Amino acid sequence: MKAAYLGPKASFSHQAALEIFRDTPIQVEALPTFADIFEGVQSSQHQYGVVPFENSSNGSVVQLLDLLADRQMKYNDVKVCAEHYLPVHHQLLVRLSGQDAWRQSGLEEALTHVKKFYTHPQAWGQCSAFLSRNDCKHIVRQDCASTSEAARVVSENEAGTCAAIASNLAAEEYGLARLADSIEDKGDNTTRFFIVAKADITLPKSALQNGVGSSGIYKSLVSFTIDHDSPGTLADALSIFKMHHFNLTSINTRPSRLRPWHYIFFAECEQKHYQNQADAITNLISDLEHVAMSCRNLGSWEDQLEPV
Amino acid sequence: MKAAYLGPKASFSHQAALEIFRDTPIQVEALPTFADIFEGVQSSQHQYGVVPFENSSNGSVVQLLDLLADRQMKYNDVKVCAEHYLPVHHQLLVRLSGQDAWRQSGLEEALTHVKKFYTHPQAWGQCSAFLSRNDCKHIVRQDCASTSEAARVVSENEAGTCAAIASNLAAEEYGLARLADSIEDKGDNTTRFFIVAKADITLPKSALQNGVGSSGIYKSLVSFTIDHDSPGTLADALSIFKMHHFNLTSINTRPSRLRPWHYIFFAECEQKHYQNQADAITNLISDLEHVAMSCRNLGSWEDQLEPV
CATH class of the missing domain: 3.40.190.10 (Periplasmic binding protein-like II)
Structure with a gap:
């Protein structure tokens, strides 16, 4: 497997x-x-x-x-x-060297030697507070295709003048040392x-052991398209979720690419666990088919979000 | 102005x-x-x-x-x-030269001299059929920050071995010649x-002269956030559009960044022109305020989409 x-x-x-x-x-x-x-x-x-x-x-x-x-x-x-x-935690990583004492002498000292940061473009935005520190502002930023690619590049930098923003797993994979931990803005x-x-394959019971366990809430994802020329159809389609006692939690939209300004909608919804979970979604889809041009059940699964 | x-x-x-x-x-x-x-x-x-x-x-x-x-x-x-x-039309553009006859001898001949294409990453995907031609496949692709930046780079390439994928306006701006027209997949x-x-500034009457004119349909954009812990709120919020005779045409979602998995929704809706267009949206917002945590009218405007 x-x-x-x-x-x-x-x-x-x-x-x-x-x-x-x-x-x-x-x-x-x-x-x-x-x-x-x-x-x-x-x-x-x-x-x-x-x-x-x-x-x-x-x-x-x-x-x-x-x-x-x-x-x-x-x-x-x-x-x-x-x-x-x-x-998602971001670490500031460098290649350690036995010869250069400064690489092991802490963040402030090390930053005076770093000339270039490497990471994926999304990570700059996620670490903006750290990067606007006075001792970081002068350091050049180089985009990489991924944070782990950034770690790989830095692992080949013998001079130690480059640092990567990447995960702990990337640090392990490429043998890098952490200059600073969890430098992301939002913890x-x-x-x-x-x-x-x-559809016929389920997750083994031993998977997701570090999840929240049995939440009793089931989520489902349904995609559908509608006839945009028929007023009220989108509202009608969405009201069917309520009719079937599903709580609509989010909606995403993408172009259908059938013709311009025609969309495919993704509705995510949740329901407390009933005996007949599978029936409930089948019934929902069956009613949705009357209103939508096309629709599809993209799966159901147990909620793993830690209660706040 | x-x-x-x-x-x-x-x-x-x-x-x-x-x-x-x-x-x-x-x-x-x-x-x-x-x-x-x-x-x-x-x-x-x-x-x-x-x-x-x-x-x-x-x-x-x-x-x-x-x-x-x-x-x-x-x-x-x-x-x-x-x-x-x-x-959106994409053109294949090169710098012309009086000395090299091949640059003016048509696409097939010119492509044998081109070593590198420049454009914005989105344009590769939009021109995939053209780029998979046998005489294009071997040509290296270089990402640029914009299609006009691609045109600028190519305008400095005296050897003429670089070509940009960019607009007619970029061709004019940088004095480039078209090797191929409208190379995008979807016309x-x-x-x-x-x-x-x-809010108090309207468009001058002489603007949008090449639009469709008076369609009689008004579109509005409304943003709102909801309490995700209260089941059915999203469906309730969306049903208010129907109650006020607005046809919901699209929905977009972005993280609210107040806390994880809390969203801000953007609902676009349309209505045939009534005498009281401004009142209609004010009344909608006023009812939406009872259901939503926050909501905002982001403006109304006349539909400019060519009828199909």
Whole structure:
């Protein structure tokens, strides 16, 4: 049994996959794109896929929405079967050297030697308070394709004049030392991951051991398109969720690409656990079909969000 | 009177601004960021701002949604006062030279001399059919910050071995020649722009002369937040649009950044023109206030979409 995550190695998706499958015999494997992961699951090369769905500060990941939209009907059987919340912490990392005492003498001293920071563009924004410190402002910033790529580049910098903003997992993977911990602005910055699988595959009981356990709340994701020329259809479609006692929690929109200004909607909804969870969503879809041009059940899973 | 558009010069926003204000005495001026444009309008340095809201293939522009969310309440008076649709065409551009006959001998011949393409990352995806031609596949691709930046770089390439994918306006601005016209995959690829202004400023009658004229349909944009712990609130909020005879046409969602998994919703709605257009939206907002935690009227304007 194999689970694919969005690579490269030491990415936040990798960290999520390790947490999810820690207590299972399932092997985790990096794939380069979202599409590779969906193809891997659809073709049963991989039983599971781990993909980021949204970040608490940056919002939805449109690349994932576009794959879930499945405009070419290539991933008919791929559904969401679980979710996982990963707190996102950024560390300032350098390559250690036995010769240069300054690299081990703390942040202030080390920063006077650092000439260049490397990270993924999103991380600059997430660490803006740290980066506006007086002793950071002069340091040049270089974009990388991922935070783990930043760590890899810095691991090859023998002079130690480069520092990466990346995760603890990336620090481990590339043998880097932490100059500063959790330099992100918002301590509650969190990414929500989806675990996708074919409809008939469920997560092993030993997975998600570090989740919140049995919340009793079930979430579902439903996609649908409507006839935009018929006034009131979107409101009608959304009212069906209420009629079936589903609480609508979020809505996302992407272009359907059938024609301009025609959209595919993603509605996420939740319901306290009933005996007949599967029936409830089947009945919802059946009523939605009368109002929508097309609609699809993209899966149901147990809520893993820590109660506030 | 001045209108700010999202720069650099020769960007698609520049083209939109020129079209919108062509028959007016209003001067158009490039500003580097969305925030600069909102600040310019809020401070009355600029009477109007021209900003992309969504593209028919790529969807919403989240940077604009984040400014309309106005989480720090810095742009209280900035509202949408009009929309403009701009067809997006991409041209393959090179620097002409009197000495090299091949540069003027047509696409096939010229492509054998081109070593590198330059454009904005979004444009690769929008021109994928052209770029997968056999005589294009071997050509290296270099990302640029904008399509007009790509044109600028290519205008300095005396050897003529570089080509830019950019607009006709960029070709004019940098004196480049077209090797191939409209190389985008989808001929109907269109970007919708918003014109923002302070609430008491309307567009001059001579603006938008190339629009569809009087459609009789008014669109409005409303943002709101809800208490996610109260089940059914999102559905209730959306049903108020129907109650007030507004047809809900699209919904966008961004993180509110108050706390994780709390959202700000943007609902766009339309209504046939009534005598009391302004009253209708005021009444809608007043009812929405009873259900939502916060809500805001972000402006109303006449529909400019060509009927299909």
